[in-house]
Structures are given as structure tokens and as C-alpha cells.
Amino acid sequence: MNDVYKLIKRFVGLLVLSGFLFFLINLLIFSAIMFKYIPDVDSSPYKIAEETANSLHFSKQGTYVLDKDISEKLEKSNAWAILIDNDTSEMIWHNNKLPSTIPTKYALSDISNLSIGYLNGYPTYTGANKDGLVVIGFPAESFWKHTSPTWKYNFISDMPRIIISFFIINILLMLMLYVLINLKLIKSIDSIIKGIQKLSLGKVVNIQEKGLLSEISTNINRTSTILQEQKQQLKKREMARINWIAGVSHDIRTPLSMVMGYAGQLENSPNLPKEVQKKASAIVKHSNRMKNLISDLNLASKLEYNMQPLMKKELKIVALVRQIVVDFMNIDIDDKYPIKWISGQELNKCLVYADENLLKRAISNLIQNSITHNECGCTIYVSMSKDEDYCNICVEDDGIGISDEQLETLKNTPHYMVCDNNLKEQRHGLGLKLVKQIIEGHKGKVSIGHSKLGGFKVVLTIPLIK
Numbered sequence: 204m205n206d207v208y209k210l211i212k213r214f215v216g217l218l219v220l221s222g223f224l225f226f227l228i229n230l231l232i233f234s235a236i237m238f239k240y241i242p243d244v245d246s247s248p249y250k251i252a253e254e255t256a257n258s259l260h261f262s263k264q265g266t267y268v269l270d271k272d273i274s275e276k277l278e279k280s281n282a283w284a285i286l287i288d289n290d291t292s293e294m295i296w297h298n299n300k301l302p303s304t305i306p307t308k309y310a311l312s313d314i315s316n317l318s319i320g321y322l323n324g325y326p327t328y329t330g331a332n333k334d335g336l337v338v339i340g341f342p343a344e345s346f347w348k349h350t351s352p353t354w355k356y357n358f359i360s361d362m363p364r365i366i367i368s369f370f371i372i373n374i375l376l377m378l379m380l381y382v383l384i385n386l387k388l389i390k391s392i393d394s395i396i397k398g399i400q401k402l403s404l405g406k407v408v409n410i411q412e413k414g415l416l417s418e419i420s421t422n423i424n425r426t427s428t429i430l431q432e433q434k435q436q437l438k439k440r441e442m443a444r445i446n447w448i449a450g451v452s453h454d455i456r457t458p459l460s461m462v463m464g465y466a467g468q469l470e471n472s473p474n475l476p477k478e479v480q481k482k483a484s485a486i487v488k489h490s491n492r493m494k495n496l497i498s499d500l501n502l503a504s505k506l507e508y509n510m511q512p513l514m515k516k517e518l519k520i521v522a523l524v525r526q527i528v529v530d531f532m533n534i535d536i537d538d539k540y541p542i543k544w545i546s547g548q549e550l551n552k553c554l555v556y557a558d559e560n561l562l563k564r565a566i567s568n569l570i571q572n573s574i575t576h577n578e579c580g581c582t583i584y585v586s587m588s589k590d591e592d593y594c595n596i597c598v599e600d601d602g603i604g605i606s607d608e609q610l611e612t613l614k615n616t617p618h619y620m621v622c623d624n625n626l627k628e629q630r631h632g633l634g635l636k637l638v639k640q641i642i643e644g645h646k647g648k649v650s651i652g653h654s655k656l657g658g659f660k661v662v663l664t665i666p667l668i669k
Contacts, residue, residue, distance in 0.1 A: 256330025577602030
């Protein structure tokens, strides 16, 4: 928690400092802009109009005369000037800059408009003279008028650019200030992020325990140590489990072989009653299942921990599957489990990079599942198809199938083991787990579901060699 309080205190201080600096900088920028665009007192159009009105007088020669310095100021500003008579509202004097579009007679409404706005597009300013009203007109784009405030015209036309520049400067200053002040903090956070990434990958983490985030770094290092210790303990435990499975499997094989041998002799002995031969046959059958289960258990354990090397090579997948189907057809003497083989000619040249023995084991397991779980017999359909990058091997049957609840359990149970009250059979157990492990080892996937034929369906998807 100390690190949190330090961070909060630091960020609050940075916020106050940043706010003060930005206010000061923006004030200076605003002042510079105003200094550039707002005219000073001497060049103010209101001041020029007032000075012109005071300077204009009637000479002895019978004409209106303007003082030289005022005349030069008007000349410099490229401005024109007129005098409107108080009594007649007519123009009785003008300087040499007067445009031809300026009228010579004015109504009160005209005088009202030009005093606060424009006359024929020229920004105008007025001054009181004893003989009338002096009107000064400046170039059309010299000033922008809104009631009494006045700015140079460029200020309005440049306003979008000024605003955008203002925001860009503020953002750049903010980023620079943040990076400079928080450079050490950013480095600390970067090392912590990298440490967390290593932690998620199970790697050893050792972050320097100093700076504002030292407490967090210490906790991450401590967590890494704990995880590494747990990893070592788990590895020892799993190795012990694997060795135990391998040892038990080895120890069971010899007595199991004797049981199978004696049971086989009893099964085929003509001197025994049929009932005893039937029991001996059941012993042989379940002993074979036990033998296969032990073999599957060993293989699944090795695949799970990458202890079974995959001897991959290029295979013609159609030839492999066809041979497996033929082998099962040959052992089905009673034609209780006929197999329908479906494949197109375009698949004959399809190649996969796979372990022949393991792939054969996976497909054989699926066919054997259909046989094992349909005691009354069924038709098994083995088909193949392909898309652009993958080959699909489908094994399905028209047997008793599986309920929706059991299918959902199979999909969501990692070990693929579904137990029921039937002591004779265990439905879709270790065999499917083994199939999944083998196919995943070949960068493929397994999909299970209901067959349209009414039974169970499994699809193996294996990448093709391009």
C-alpha cells in the first residue's frame, strides 16, 4: 500500500505543477497573439477618427484643411475621410483617397449604420466635428468590426489555424513534461510488465527492487519463486505418477498373461461344460479389455507429458485408413459389424505428415468404440473428405448412440470419462482421450456429436501437406 500512496502523492503534485505551468505558458502565448493582432493606442481606428475630426478645420481660403501629421497617418493607413454636414446630411469634404462608390448624401439610418459597422464594405469609424460628422473608412480587409470591439482582419481568418496550433502545442508540452518527469516511473512500470509477462509464461522473474514500485517488484519476485517451487514439486509428483503407472502396468502384464493363457485353455477345453467355457470366454474378453486399457493408459500418460516421441513421416492418408477398414472387415466373421467405406478419387494423392502407428491407433480406437458400445451389432461408416488445407476422417455408426446429456459431459469433461451403473462397460472413456491427444499432437482437432444415422459420430481433422 505504501507504493500506492507514493503514486497518489506524486500524481497529485504533478497535476498541480502541470496546471500551473500550462496556465503560465498559455497566458504568455495568448498575450503574444493579442500583441500581434490588436492595434496599439496610436494606430487605433477610433483614435485616428477622433484626431481627424479635431484636426479638420475651415481655412481662410474657404476650404477644409487637415493637419499634415493626420493626413500622413491617413495616407499610411490607406484610409479615406469625409465630412457630413450637420444640417443637410451631405458630404461637404473628402480627402483624395475617397472611392467612387461612396455616396455624397446620407440619411440618419445610413449614419447610424456606418458609425457602428461598414459602408459599402469598408470598416468605418466616426468623429465629431463642429461642422458635422467626420467618417474614416479603412481598406475592406484591414479590420473586422463587431459593435465596438475591433481586431485586425487576419486575426479572424487565422483563427482556426491559431486554435489548432494552440492545442498541438499544449499536447506536445504535456507529453514532454509527462515523459521527462515520469521517466523513472515508466522504466519501473516497463520492467514490471515484462516481469508479469515472464510470470505468465512460467519463466523465472528477477526485477530490481528499488524505486517507487519496489514493493510491487518484491511481490512479483516472491510470486515467481513460489511458482517455480510449485512447478518443481508438480513435476516430481507427475513423474512419480508416470513411473507408478509404468511400474504397475509392467507388474500386471505377467500375471494378466497367465490369466489370459489359462482362461483361453479353459475356453477351448472340450471336457468342460458349456457354462464354464462361457465364463472362461468372458474372462478372456475382459482380460483383453484390461490389457488394452493398460496400454492406452501408458500411452495417454506419455503423450500428456511429451514423453512419447512422434515418428512423423509423409503418409498417404487414404491408404492408411483403407487398410484399417479392411483389417476390421477381415476379423468380423459373423458380419455383425459391417463397415461402409466412402471416399472420393481426389483423396488418393492427399499426403499428411504423421506418425503412422499413432494415427492408426486413433482411427482403430474409434472403430472399436462403435463395436464395443453396440453389443447387438451396427453398421459402421468410415468416410473421408478434404477442404483446402485439411483432411477430414469421419467414423460414425447407426447404433444406440449417446444422449444429449452424455454428449455434453464428453465435450466438457477433460478426461473424457463417463461412468454409469453398468459394471460391464465404461462408456466412451480413455479411448477418446487418447484419440484427442494423438490428433492434437498432429496439429489437428477432434469433433464429437450425434450421427444422422442415429448413432455416435467422431470427425478427425488433420492438416494436409501443401
